[in-house]
Every structure is written in C-alpha cells, then in structure tokens.
Amino acid sequence: MEMVSSFLRGLTAGSTLAAVSAWACYRVLLEPRIHIDYQESTNRFDDVKKAYPHSTQVLLKYGPPVRSPEISVFRNHVLCYDQQKRIPHWVAEHITKHQVTGSANRKQSQFQPDPSVPAMFSAQNNDYFKSGWSRGHMAPAADSKFDQDAMSETFYLSNILPQDIDNNAGFWNRFEMYCRDLTKKFDHVWIISGPLFISYTSKSGKRRIKYEVIGNSEVAVPTHLFKVIVAENDSPNDKTLLGAFVIPNKPISKEHLLKEYQVPLEYIESKAGLTMLPKLDRKQARNLCKEEGCEVISWEKFEAFFIGRKLESANTMHRLEKVWKELSDKGIRPDETLISIYNSKRKELEGKEVTRKQG
Secondary structure, eight states, rough: OOHHHHHHTOSSSHHHHHHHHHHHHHHHHHOOOOOEHHHOOHHHHHHHHSHHHHHHHTTTTTTOOOSSOSEESSSSEEEEEEEETTTTEEEEEEEETTTTSSSGGGGOOBBBOOTOOGGGGOOOOHHHHHHHHEEESSSOOOGGTTHHHHHHHHGGGGEEEEEEEEHHHTHHHHHHHHHHGGGOOOSSEEEEEEEEEEEEEEESOEEOOOOOOETTTTTOSSSSSEEEEEEEESTTTTTTTEEEEEESSSSSTTTTGGGGOOOOOHHHHHHOOOOOOOOSSSTOEHHHHHHOOOOOOOOOHHHHHHHHHHHOOOOOOHHHHHHHHHHHHTTTOOOHHHHHHHHHHHHHHHHHHHHHHHH
C-alpha cells in the first residue's frame, strides 16, 4: 500500500487526479492494472443534468462523446493516452533503487498494442515498419528491471511514440540513464515524460505546427519530447529538486549537454496544455541542475557500457573478439570492468570449446 501511495503522490492530471486518486489507489490494490473511465473520473456531466434536466436530455440524448481512459495504471507507470494521435499524452513514473535493479530482461518482452485501447484508436507495429522512426519508450524498460511483467507492460504501444532512431539510442538513452542514476542519490525520483508539438515561424511569418504521421494508423510524430523530474529523500529536512527538459526529436550530437535543454516548467505546461505537479510547492523546490549538476554519462562511458553488454552476450570466440575490437576502432581504452568481462567470457567460451571437442 505504501508503494501505491508513493507512486501516485505528486503526479500530474490537475483536477482530474484530485477527483480519482483515492478511488484509483483502492482499485490498484485489487488489480495489477486498471483503467479509469472518463465517466468515473468526473461528476460534472451528472451535475449539469441535475441543474438543466430538459436541455441535457435534448442536447445529449445519445450521450456525450467518449474519449480514452483518463488514467491507465500499470505496475510501474501511469499514462494518459491520446486516441487521436495514437501516442501517450503523458507517462508518469516513480522509481527507486528497487525498481531499476533486478533480473527482468527486455528480450523476453515484445512490442504490442495495449489490449485496453480499442483497435481503431491504437497504433500497430506495422505503422513503425520502414517508417524511419523507432519505437521510443516514454517509461523506459530499464526502469522496471525489478519485475518482468512490469517491464513487458512498458512495451505496450500506449507507452510508445515515434522517435528519431539516433536520438532514442543516443542522447535520450543517456538521459534515461541519468534519471536512473538519480536513484543512487535520492530515495524517490518522479518522472513525467511525453510528446510536444511545437510551432515554428513559416516564411510567410505565420506560426505553424507541422508534424509527420506514420503507418495506416497515422501515428503522430512529435516535434519534441519532454521530461519533468522531481527528486527527493525521505528526510523532511532535505530539499526537493525539480527539473524540466525539452528535447528535439532529432539526432543530437555527443557534445551537447543536458543543461542546454532545461526549460521552465511553465514552458512545458503551455505547450502540452497540462498543469504539471499540481500538489508540488514550486516555491520550495530547488533547481535540479544547479543543485545536482545534470551531468549525463560521457559518450565514451556510454559506448563502453554497451560494448560491455555485447561482451557478456557473446556466444562464440569469433563474436567475442569482434566486439573487443570495437573498443580500439572507437578509440576507447578498456577499463578494469571491461577487461574483467572479456577475460571471464573468454574463459567460459574456451571451456565450452574444450567440452565440445571432448564430447
């Protein structure tokens, strides 16, 4: 119960969340995954019917149009889905050291439509095929290493949007790693991520919003992505840190710093049409980057990290040596960790080769 209470505390959704949070907490204890319908999340329609019974009977004889569930709750993330654009409005997480460590493996998970989203409003895997865009997680798979089912839920397409391939595998990935690293310093890290569609000035001087759609489902490709981060410790005397970032949905070269993309929270709110963190006392929150630094992992360490993963998964001596050569090809000097992984894997594969020959 404590985890559920902590998970929902401080998330976005403005007045809607205030109306449903108590009910959602109760339901999420009973079910591993729930959906809150619009009719269940507000009594506004019922109030209007009581005040103007005749007019509403005529105007809404066949009921008001129904939109997607206001809030969908999963094991380790919460989201609000945009049925028109086939991507999430926003995705919220609460991560700790516990959530980001464990044995869950993304190889055991598959991208698939969210079964709670009607097919006519859902993106499909085929929409991304040969589109030139990758399937970008808003709640990253690696934030749910503690539980395989929780990780698999991050692969529902309701948590996915079209993201530049280089951005997804590069700068954005390093940004996500930075968020997980915050759990080493803070007891709680809240993250809200999502798409933005930001205008530009055309040659005629008019402001326009232009974005691509992909696949038969016409999945919208956002121009930018955002993350809002709140980090704090359990001690009441410790500071609450707040950071808001807007990242262009395009390749970002390795020399760029995360601080370059920090923006006032109000900027994201104005572009997303959302009131973020309505229960947070912003006057008391301190600037995350000024207090903590906002230093993402260096490009060299980032490359070395993924080479280490390749070394661990090598299943032949040829593959092992090929991956090891990548270090010199990229000008990376192996540290003690990489050397240890290489030697251990080499010994393992040599032992298997001896056993095979003896057999």
